[in-house]
Amino acid sequence: MTRFASPVSALIICMNxxxxxxxxxxxxxxxxxxxxxxxxxxxxxxxxxxxxxxxGYPIKLLHRDWSGFPRQRQFSLDHATxxxxxxxxxxxxxxxALRQAIMAATRTTESGVNGWYIRRRDWLKGYGYxxxxxxxxxxxxxxxxxxxxxxxxxxxHESFVVPGETRTMESGVxxxxxxxxxxxxxxxxxxxxxxxxxxxxxxxxxxxxxxLLLSPLGNFLKFYVAKRYFLCGRHGFFYSMSVMIYxxxxxxxxxxxxxxxxxx
Numbered sequence: 121m122t123r124f125a126s127p128v129s130a131l132i133i134c135m136n137x138x139x140x141x142x143x144x145x146x147x148x149x150x151x152x153x154x155x156x157x158x159x160x161x162x163x164x165x166x167x168x169x170x171x172x173x174x175x176g177y178p179i180k181l182l183h184r185d186w187s188g189f190p191r192q193r194q195f196s197l198d199h200a201t202x203x204x205x206x207x208x209x210x211x212x213x214x215x216x217a218l219r220q221a222i223m224a225a226t227r228t229t230e231s232g233v234n235g236w237y238i239r240r241r242d243w244l245k246g247y248g249y250x251x252x253x254x255x256x257x258x259x260x261x262x263x264x265x266x267x268x269x270x271x272x273x274x275x276x277h278e279s280f281v282v283p284g285e286t287r288t289m290e291s292g293v294x295x296x297x298x299x300x301x302x303x304x305x306x307x308x309x310x311x312x313x314x315x316x317x318x319x320x321x322x323x324x325x326x327x328x329x330x331x332l333l334l335s336p337l338g339n340f341l342k343f344y345v346a347k348r349y350f351l352c353g354r355h356g357f358f359y360s361m362s363v364m365i366y367x368x369x370x371x372x373x374x375x376x377x378x379x380x381x382x383x384x
Contacts, residue, residue, distance in 0.1 A: 122150050124178050126223050129153040129200035129265065130208055133192040137210035138164035140297070145172050145179070147213040150223055151206065154179045157196045159186040190278045194270040197280070205268065207261045207280060211298045212240070218292025222262060225289070235263035235282030240294040247355035249295060254356075255347040258288055273322065276315040305362045313369035317377055327378060332371040340364035 130151040134141060135158060148154060156169055156179055166181070173179045184195050197205060204226045208214070214222070218238065225236060239256040241249050250256070263282045270280055300308070343349050343363050349356030 122223065124149065124152050126150045126204075126226050127152055127202045128204045128206050128222065128226055128262075129155055129202040130206045131155050131157075131193065131196040131200060132208060132210060133157045133159070133189070133196055134161065134165060134210045135159045135186070136161045136163040136165055138168050141165060141210040142168055142172070143213055143297075144208065144210050145169070145177060147215075147219070148206065148208060149177065150219055151202075152178060153200065153202050155182065155196045155199050156180070157182050157184050157192055157199075159184060159192065188275065190270050190272045190274050193278065193280070194272065197265070197268065197270065200265050203265060205263055205265045205280075207263075208294070209296075211296060213295040213297065215292050215295055218289065218294065221289050221292045225262065232285050233287050234267050234284040235260055235280075235286040237286065237288040238262060238292075238294055239289065240296050242359070243295070243297045243299070244352055244355040244359055245299055245301065247352050250349065250356070251351035253348055253351055256293060259294070260286070261294070262289075273319070275319040276312050302358060302362075305358075306365065309362060309366035309369060313366055313373055316370050317373045320374060321377060321381075325374075327371065327374045332368075332375065335371055336364045336368040339367040 128151040130148045130153070132141070132144070132155065134156065138161070145154065154177060158166060158181065169179060169181055173181065180199060182199060184192060186192065193207065206222065225233070237258040238261040240259055241256050243249050260279050260282055263280055267284060268280045268282050271278060340360050340363065344357065344360035349360050352359070
């Protein structure tokens with residue numbers, strides 16, 4: 121019997137994820153603790169989570185008004201009690217191979233590894249999960265609770281900071297099931313690029329012409345060719361183009377923001 125047996129606190133932040141969070145919770149039923157931090161759902165998310173609590177899932181349901189991704193994630197970490205933590209989003213699922221890999225990695229106390237990168241396989245609208253030969257992104261998602269921290273200065277693409285030895289899970293993936301239209305993807309690129317520019321300004325970074333000229337095309341080639349999204353047909357092209365547009369928007373807005381500031 122492996123349900124709720126692994127010394128892992130799963131960390132979830134959410135708002136209005138009623139149509140996704142159920143399968144996510146079911147995929148992490150090996151975790152001894154599940155921390156769910158909700159920031160004001162009104163779509164039935166809370167009722168769904170409470171339904172799993174009634175089934176015996178070891179869920180700690182907490183509320184925190186939205187304060188940005190980093191602070192919400194740090195809040196979830198602050199309430200974890202297990203030696204290991206697994207950061208997972210409501211639209212993600214742990215597949216069977218990853219489940220076994222996580223259970224094996226957290227079973228021993230002898231290993232000096234403090235964190236594990238996990239590969240995530242994205243869902244492309246109209247296509248399905250990316251082709252098996254696509255090179256999936258690696259994300260720091262499994263780590264020892266007592267050494268991890270969150271960079272609270274990040275506004276976007278936040279991740280837990282884990283010192284010491286880290287490795288990559290060689291088997292299994294996080295299945296990222298998010299249905300996003302092209303319109304929605306472009307809207308998100310617009311929002312995220314604005315957040316990233318604000319973070320770059322705060323950190324005192326400077327725009328560079330070479331980055332404006334080369335970064336968009338470079339990111340397109342990275343995803344479409346190097347990561348092999350061309351194997352997903354036109355849907356892989358759409359995905360790679362959205363990355364290119366996000367990169368262009370970030371670099372162009374960076375110049376615009378600094379020029380406006382200099383004119384004040």
